[in-house]
Amino acid sequence: MTSDAYLGKRAPASRPRATGARRALPLIAFIARHRVLSALVALAILPWLTPYQALAVNILIFGLYAMGFNLIFGYAGMLSFGHAALFGLGAYGCGIPIAKFGVPWFLAIPCGIAVAGVASVIIGWFAIRSRGIYFAMITLALSQVVYYSAYQWTSMTGGEDGLRGVTVPRISLFGLELNMLNPTVKYYVLFAMAAVAIWLFSRILASPFGATLEAIRENEKRALACGYDVARTRWLAFILSGLFSGFAGTLYAIHLSVVPIETLHYFNSATILMMTLLGGMGTFFGGFVGAFVYIMLQDVVTVITVHWQLVVGTLFVVLILFFPRGIWGSLLNWVKP
Numbered sequence: 001m002t003s004d005a006y007l008g009k010r011a012p013a014s015r016p017r018a019t020g021a022r023r024a025l026p027l028i029a030f031i032a033r034h035r036v037l038s039a040l041v042a043l044a045i046l047p048w049l050t051p052y053q054a055l056a057v058n059i060l061i062f063g064l065y066a067m068g069f070n071l072i073f074g075y076a077g078m079l080s081f082g083h084a085a086l087f088g089l090g091a092y093g094c095g096i097p098i099a100k101f102g103v104p105w106f107l108a109i110p111c112g113i114a115v116a117g118v119a120s121v122i123i124g125w126f127a128i129r130s131r132g133i134y135f136a137m138i139t140l141a142l143s144q145v146v147y148y149s150a151y152q153w154t155s156m157t158g159g160e161d162g163l164r165g166v167t168v169p170r171i172s173l174f175g176l177e178l179n180m181l182n183p184t185v186k187y188y189v190l191f192a193m194a195a196v197a198i199w200l201f202s203r204i205l206a207s208p209f210g211a212t213l214e215a216i217r218e219n220e221k222r223a224l225a226c227g228y229d230v231a232r233t234r235w236l237a238f239i240l241s242g243l244f245s246g247f248a249g250t251l252y253a254i255h256l257s258v259v260p261i262e263t264l265h266y267f268n269s270a271t272i273l274m275m276t277l278l279g280g281m282g283t284f285f286g287g288f289v290g291a292f293v294y295i296m297l298q299d300v301v302t303v304i305t306v307h308w309q310l311v312v313g314t315l316f317v318v319l320i321l322f323f324p325r326g327i328w329g330s331l332l333n334w335v336k337p
Contacts, residue, residue, distance in 0.1 A: 035284045036202045040195055043288065046187075053183035055299055057190060059291050061251050064194050066275045066287030067201055068244025073273070074282035075210065076237045077217035079132075081269045082123060082139030085146040086242040088264035090116040090249025092150065092157060095259040099165035100156065109193075109250045116246020117239065119146065124238030128231055140266060147264040163259040180254075190251050197247055204240065205284065213237055217282075274316055280329025289328040 031038040043063075047056040065087055072078045093115030097103035103111070127138045150157045157163055171178045171189055180186045204210055212233055215223045224230050253259050262268065271294070279290025297315065301308040323330040 031285075036199050039198055039285055039288065042285075043191060043194070046292075047184060050296070051299065053187050055295065057183065057187050057255050059288070059295050060187065060191060060194055061248050061255060062272070062275060062295065063288035063291035064197060064251070065245055065248035066272050066279065066291050067198070068241045068248060069272050070276050070281060070283075070287050071201070071204075071213075071241040071244065072237050073276055074280075074286070075205065075217065076213045076234060078234065078238070079136045079273075080127070080139040080238075080241075081136045081266060081273075082127075082141075082143030083241070083245050083272060084264055084266060084268035085123065085143035086116045086120055086245040087249040087252070087268060087272075088150070088259075089119050089146065090246030091253040091259045091263050092163060092249075093246070094250035095163045095166040095253040096156060098168065098253075099163055105168045105171065105254060109247075109254075112250035112253070113243055113246050116249060117243050120239045120242020120246070124235050124242070128234045128238065140269070143264070143266060143269065147261075147266070150264055151261055157259075157261070160261055162261050163253075166253050166257050166259060168254050168257070186255065190255065193251065197244060201244065202284065209233070209236070276326075278316065278319060278326055280326025280332070283326065283329045283332065286326050286328040290326065293327060 043060060046059060047053045050056045050059065065083075069080070069083050072080060090112040092112070094108045094112030097108040097111050098105065123139060123142045126142065127135050130138055151159055153159070168180050171180055173189075178185050178189055180189065212223070212228055215226075215228065216230055216233060220230055249263065252263065275290035275294045276287055277290065278293050279288065280286030294312070297312050298308055301311045305311065319327065325333055
């Protein structure tokens, strides 16, 4: 025998094949290192990937909403069924000053964020004293209180008809007159505002506070034993999540020029939960991926059948069964070395 094994020589190791996953590793590594830049580049070209620009505006807003929701659901491990209240209050808090009092848009947006922030302080103060499904039920109950309060306050909110007259036809920025009736111009104006929120969100996750959130999610008792104030951290996470969700609501009011009462409905909370699960809970870009898939499916399926919820629900179940980490989360896990 003259084989290498017989002569005591080690056979040369076979060269690993360049699989698709290995080829994708540099790209995924770049996205992970520069997540804000990657997110902004993807969102900058989004209007040219959708059938029409108004759809891209919806994806941008609900992606931002899902990002705020993901802060407590994906990173802190708290399931809330009441985030529709924070999103809707942000929309009403921005829309009412514009429609009822003629407040300029650049002052109305901070008003909407402030209203959502105050609501998140109150709702969060009650909710953080419970865990699991009890936390979810408390947030749902308080959200319904907000919904029916707005429903009955017809003189201010418009009740069942919604708030009308949230018109922002033009925006002046640095001496430029931007026509907000043009959907492409509207998208990039809102995108510029959302970019600041995306950057702030990344800074929060990269801070010690972000690491504390994940520690509490993984093992709350151990985090408590290490000296972390779990209750205060959970409360602050809920408030920050409410601020991001409220900001998304303010952009929604400006986008639609009306504030429907459905923005406060619990179905809106279920929708944002589905988007987060579709994209990937606990991932930076998962909310935008989930919003893109959900809204695109809804737009396409409604052309085919009025029973779009049945089709989208079925696809949602299939995706959750085969991609339990969500679309973006499963991709990140697939290419993980």
